[in-house]
Amino acid sequence: MTKNKIELNFKLTDGTIQKVEASIGESVMQAAIFNNVDGIDAECGGSCMCATCHIYLSDELATLLDPASEDESEMLEEAAAERRETSRLSCQVRICEEMDGGVIEVPQCQS
Numbered sequence: 001m002t003k004n005k006i007e008l009n010f011k012l013t014d015g016t017i018q019k020v021e022a023s024i025g026e027s028v029m030q031a032a033i034f035n036n037v038d039g040i041d042a043e044c045g046g047s048c049m050c051a052t053c054h055i056y057l058s059d060e061l062a063t064l065l066d067p068a069s070e071d072e073s074e075m076l077e078e079a080a081a082e083r084r085e086t087s088r089l090s091c092q093v094r095i096c097e098e099m100d101g102g103v104i105e106v107p108q109c110q111s
């Protein structure tokens with residue numbers, strides 16, 4: 001039987017881990033906002049226009065995803081925090097079953 005919920009681990013800027021239950025098919029940004037993850041602001045509401053939903057994926061999670069689109073990549077250049085190899089905009093990342101238990105880091109400075 002396939003699950004429709006998974007657990008994600010957000011590593012907050014103070015180093016603590018916030019566990020969040022997330023629905024498959026929603027975006028990582030939605031999971032973060034619904035669960036009040038500190039440091040994910042998502043000012044544009046998921047339109048790939050603000051970069052305040054910037055996250056760092058673990059290497060394991062990053063390998064599960066297609067590369068960022070051109071629009072996402074351009075917006076990541078505008079992010080307040082340093083861009084890393086595993087940087088993504090959380091509004092552009094759809095949650096899938098394989099992401100269960102994955103670690104997502106919140107960048108130090110988002111605005």
Ligand code: FES
Nearest residue numbers: 046049050051091
């Ligand atoms: S919420 Fe604005 S770019 Fe993701």
